[in-house]
Amino acid sequence: MTDDNMLKVERLTKIYGPATGAGALTVLREVSFTLATGSSLAVVGPSGSGKTTLLGLCAGLDTATHGDVTLAGARLGALDEDARARVRNEHVGFVFQNFQLIPTLTALENVLVPVELRGEGGREVEARELLTRVGLGERCDHYPVQLSGGEQQRVALARAFMNRPKVLFCDEPTGNLDHDTATAMAELIFGLNRERGTTLVLVTHDLELAKRCQRIIRLRGGAVVSDSTP
Amino acid sequence: MNFVLRMAWKDSRASRRRLALFSLSVVLGIAALVAIGSFGANLRVAIDDQARGLLGADLVITSRQTIPRAVWDHLATVGGEQAKEVAFSSMMVFPGADGINRTRLVQVRAIEGRFPFYGEFLTQPADAAARLAGGEAVVVLEETLLNQYGVKPGDTVRLGKVDFTVLGAVLKVPGESVAVTQLAPRAFIPLAQLAATQLAGPGSLVRHRIALKLPADVDPLAIERAMREKFRTERLGYDTVEERKRDFGRVLDNVNAFLSLVGFVALFLGAIGVASAIHVYVRQKITTVAVLRCLGASARQSFAVYLVQGLGLGVFGATLGAALGIGVQLLLPLLLADLLPFDVNFFIAWPAVARGVGAGLVICLLFTLLPLLTVRRVSPLVALRSAFAERVGGPDPWRVALGVLIVLAVVGFAIWQTRSLPLGLGFSGALGVGFGVLASLAHAVAWAARRWCPRGLPYVVRQGVANLYRPNNRTVLLLLALGLGTFLMLTLYLTRTTLLGQIQGTGGNGRSNLLFFDIQDDQIEPLNALLEREGVTTRQQAPIVTMRIKGLQGRTVDEILADRGSGIPGWTLRREYRSTFRGELTGTETLIGGTFTGRVPEGTETIPVSIEEGLARDMRLKLGDELQFDVQGVTLAARVGSIRKVDWQRLQPNFFIVFPEGVLEAAPKFYVMAMRAETPADSARLQQAVVRDFPNVSAIDLTLLLQTFDGIFAKVSLVVRFMALFTVATGVIVLVGAVLTGRYQRIRETVLLRTLGATRRQLTQIQLVEYAILGVLAAAVGCILAVAANALLAHFVFKTAAAFPVGFLVLTVLAVTAVTLLTGLLSNRGVTDHPPLAVLRQET
Incomplete structure (x- = not known):
């Protein structure tokens, strides 16, 4: 992989159940692509096409049945779970469809988790700035239950950028939001992405959102059916 | 590490009250262990401090006969x-x-x-x-x-x-x-x-x-040894401070071990409660763990976060338990006051406190770890899709190892407390069987509820029954907690009833209930005349002749006593036998070997005697074996003519050795008489009349025996019940914890049912049905186990008929059900009042 490629996916296959036979369920087959540093990619396709599975494998949340993923220079297939966790902590940011904030932590504490995991202290000012950047400077000490869906997703976005990730993985980031909030959220994602030179991988049903990416991969039945620019 | 501690602290924020409640489950068990351990240390110090006071002297010599002159002369040389x-x-x-x-x-x-x-x-x-x-x-x-x-x-x-x-x-x-x-x-x-x-x-x-x-420079043990040697044939008893200390120490160790095991049952039950609560808690935390994993936390870090919370819970419970235990320790002397032969000064025995806390912490931690292991296997994918609850990959070797460790810890604790491998294994085995039975039954109930709940029943009943088997049900936990508590308390009650019934039974059915003894030879006729005047027909009148065994199978008692390999207990050879002579067996005797000889002709050289089976076994006597008796100076040759089984539990004179008539009539003797007084007033009148005319004659009446036994049993059982109460209270805490743990789920369901049109009355009825079924089942199983345990004790230990007080058992079932209903409803109060919107927005 050249230095220009942040993500390289090679013949990625994921089968649930036994590897062969009647019980085998192939959700992803022979998917390959590379993604240049700082670029943005949208993965689209109908429900069950393997989008989320592909995202999970690219981010090192799961292991492939065949094939390999190289993320920020690290071959994920060769790493154990804890080593993959370190890669995620150092290079990856996440935004989930259902926000996935830790309910027992305040907005500020949620944002600080990735850096605290590294044992880095003294980043509170930066976390507050990020929250201010997403419009929640006044809500730092609120718990997730006290925030609306859009606000929770903005906290999740601030958290994703807190560890200055090289890659941002977004799984349906606007899927649970109304139109206006979704639009504002998209602005934030792409704005921060540009500001910080992050590589973006976005899984979505929303074609408008996908079109804002530099490249779109369409999946159907676990296989790539098109790889294009909008 | 900092992250782990900070995260554990922050993450516990919304759950601290809940975690504190979980920890309460082990508080009482730890309190019991601390109280018993620390009080035991107080007792040991009291024994050491008051050692000489336990005996009141340096050496005590006892005898059933007038102490010979030679002994006094010897003591004069010792001084003091x-x-x-x-x-x-x-x-x-x-x-x-x-x-x-x-x-x-x-x-x-x-x-x-x-x-x-x-x-x-x-x-x-x-x-x-x-x-x-x-x-x-x-x-x-x-x-x-x-x-x-x-x-x-x-x-x-x-x-x-x-x-x-x-x-x-x-x-x-x-x-x-x-x-x-x-x-x-x-x-x-x-x-x-x-x-x-x-x-x-x-x-x-x-x-x-x-x-x-004794003079300060004289060793009592040396005096004892010398006197044992010198006066071997005098059958003197010796008691020294060291022996008395050892005896008390042994008794205390046994009592301590027993009470500790009762306390341990409470701890074990509490630990199961904690494990169950943590299991639910961890399930609610799985998404948080997955998010942490996505953000880069390792499996070890995520696990450590919740392990720290589990440890915190254990330390909190142990600290609270230790404090409560010290409080309870203050109460124990009051409960035991009449049973202790010395004063006990209160002090906190920190090593004992540490042992109690340590045992509690270890058990609590092991049981907490069991559900916590799940955290290690949570996949970060859960953050994307909740279907990936656990990483698959076959059985977890850590879980298997932990299971083995828990078994070893329980067995180890039991052996440590009882200081006996068989007893420790027996206790752990019994605990395992008890828990196994209750847990199996709980599973069977859940299975049966799912399979056989009739569709024709009203909706609220079906919904209540469904709560017994649906996901996150508390059937197993509640049946364990309540069933075990009921079982322990009831077994104590039934044992007491059985023993009292046994004593009452000895005087029932027209049997003797009054015993006169120490009747001299010349008093027998006037006493019989008096009894006749009083309208009493003597049931049994037995002459008693005191004697000792002089030799056995051609060897003297001294030779056998000197032979350590004889296997015959010394007491059987040294004791004074109070034997009788008569022509036939009595109603309490059954011949199990040989021929009972009722009379022998004058001049018979070797007398055929009848020996009680237990004594024959201890002395290794067979039919035909020869014995020599020393009947107050006269040597008598005898052989084992028959072996009898004796029912010792009847209030009438029973004997180890029965001679035939025609041998002992001329020997110095006294009599014992057994009779029946129909009413307590008759008994009192008779005793007064006899004592007036025959002051040396003494009486034992069954009523007195009953009162005495009941008094002593009441004191002992008060202590045991007090400790068993810890188990019951733990059961209630576990019940409250279990109800509260599932409270959020209940609130969601209740809200949904309310949205669909269920009335508050219907919702309460559903809860009532569930808790009523659990209460009745737990109480019924506890009753069945207690009745079975009591039947086994009655059959094998007390050798009597087991008590079966149906009315009391029914009352127990009702009371336990009422407690369950009350606790369930109180813990669930407010569930039906929650506004649906608040619930739907809530994350935890």
């Missing part, structure tokens, strides 16, 4: 100080204010000398003990006698032929506990008055005792 005592049972006459005399069996203690040399002989008034030394006709009585018969200092009571002036009450005698003196309350008189009473005649069951205070 001596005190004498002659003790026996006799009837005391208490003149009543109504002119009617009342009688009571007392233990007469005729004393001379400055006993006790160590410790205090406490009386009320304080100078009463000292005034005994004057040798006048004065008596110091057990406090209970003064209260029972309304006797005051200055009043007169009668013993034999002498009227004694009451000086006051005995409060405390070194080394003697109040509880064990209940059957025959103590009456201290000066030894100088004994002869005048004419009570301690030949054949009377008298115990002679010499207490010695």
